[in-house]
Amino acid sequence: MTNNKLNKNEWPLWEVFIRSKAGLDHKHAGSLHAADAQMAIENARDVYTRRMEGVSIWVVESKQIHASDPGQSESLYEPASDKVYRHPTFYDLPDEVKYM
Amino acid sequence: MAVQSFQEHFDSLIDRDISIEPKDWMPDDYRKTLIRQISQHAHSEIIGMLPEGNWITRAPSLRRKAVLLAKVQDEAGHGLYLYSAAETLGISRDEMYEQLHTGKAKYSSIFNYPTLTWADMGAIGWLVDGAAIMNQVPLCRTSYGPYARAMVRVCKEESFHQRQGFEIMLTLSKGTEVQRKMAQDAFNRWWWPSLMMFGPPDAESPNTEQSVHWRIKRFTNDELRQKFVDVTTEQAKVLGLEMPDKDIKWNEERGHYDFGTINWDEFWNVVKGNGPCNKQRIDARKKAWEEGKWVRDAAMAHAEKRKQKANNVQAA
Numbered sequence: 001m002t003n004n005k006l007n008k009n010e011w012p013l014w015e016v017f018i019r020s021k022a023g024l025d026h027k028h029a030g031s032l033h034a035a036d037a038q039m040a041i042e043n044a045r046d047v048y049t050r051r052m053e054g055v056s057i058w059v060v061e062s063k064q065i066h067a068s069d070p071g072q073s074e075s076l077y078e079p080a081s082d083k084v085y086r087h088p089t090f091y092d093l094p095d096e097v098k099y100m
Numbered sequence: 101m102a103v104q105s106f107q108e109h110f111d112s113l114i115d116r117d118i119s120i121e122p123k124d125w126m127p128d129d130y131r132k133t134l135i136r137q138i139s140q141h142a143h144s145e146i147i148g149m150l151p152e153g154n155w156i157t158r159a160p161s162l163r164r165k166a167v168l169l170a171k172v173q174d175e176a177g178h179g180l181y182l183y184s185a186a187e188t189l190g191i192s193r194d195e196m197y198e199q200l201h202t203g204k205a206k207y208s209s210i211f212n213y214p215t216l217t218w219a220d221m222g223a224i225g226w227l228v229d230g231a232a233i234m235n236q237v238p239l240c241r242t243s244y245g246p247y248a249r250a251m252v253r254v255c256k257e258e259s260f261h262q263r264q265g266f267e268i269m270l271t272l273s274k275g276t277e278v279q280r281k282m283a284q285d286a287f288n289r290w291w292w293p294s295l296m297m298f299g300p301p302d303a304e305s306p307n308t309e310q311s312v313h314w315r316i317k318r319f320t321n322d323e324l325r326q327k328f329v330d331v332t333t334e335q336a337k338v339l340g341l342e343m344p345d346k347d348i349k350w351n352e353e354r355g356h357y358d359f360g361t362i363n364w365d366e367f368w369n370v371v372k373g374n375g376p377c378n379k380q381r382i383d384a385r386k387k388a389w390e391e392g393k394w395v396r397d398a399a400m401a402h403a404e405k406r407k408q409k410a411n412n413v414q415a416a
Contacts, residue, residue, distance in 0.1 A: 009397070009400070010192060011400060030181055031184040032180060032184060033193060035403040036399075036402075050170075050257075
């Protein structure tokens, strides 16, 4: 997710995602350098899970991640703000209606 | 958007206390200030392993050794979190190493002092990590997202560092006369350099005002230093050690401890490279970097070769 100046001797950058316990999503933890995926997982284990922070690790080479452009935030996310009817609290129901 | 409106948008995010993220537009000076501060912080973590590494093989018990190892490993981790936060600003890891090795980038001056006795492990944990925590807690809310997230992680891990240091000091101060003297001596040597860790006085800190405005810094150097003096003076009482400053005195009116004058000439002298261990520290880093080169190259060559092989299999 960075645009480092190209440096051909530098190990590639990887983004690390950690599942903190079974049943939860993998969440972005940070990044690190490694020569290949296996080394990235091993390094991620040492750098990001020294205190039982995880039960599973994903690594993705940073250059493989495509991100949305913050300049387009308005057109991407603002249309949702006037659609309050997508939320259950938009609807007024009588108190006697149960289990809904 | 014109440059003007980019700037306005940035200012409005800062004013509303909304994080700046890597892909957001930011003023060049904001980026430069962050690169300087974060990389300096990362270098401090990495160089900071050296004075303590000195005592790993000579820790007085297996428990102390395991703890010291874990602490030094954490510091390596903290350096790595911070280097990758800095990389999101467009500087490469190798460039940062280069700046460290050539002396272009600084690191915390405190690590240019030698660790003469085991009690120094106690004093470093208690005082140096204590001062670092005081500096770092407000950085968990700093305006640049990746830096703030790295700091949250660092702060979570740092508190054991300080506590283990205090525990060493407590054990020594309740021990034999020789041990107590050793603890006092370490306290005396590390006290003033710890106060210097907060940086020059506000009046002489050219970057502070802008950094506070950008919400990179949340408190000034002098504010944090005062807070440190106040809490540490109380903690020293628990240890039964004497404050290394004859001028320490509670000031009822200010609600703070007054303290003596810091020797800023010493500080600037160490920053300029003339501390007791500056050369030794950088030489150790350079040696590790140069002697590790063949390992880095071999790992890369191996990865390339495997990738090539996999491609050939696919093509066949």
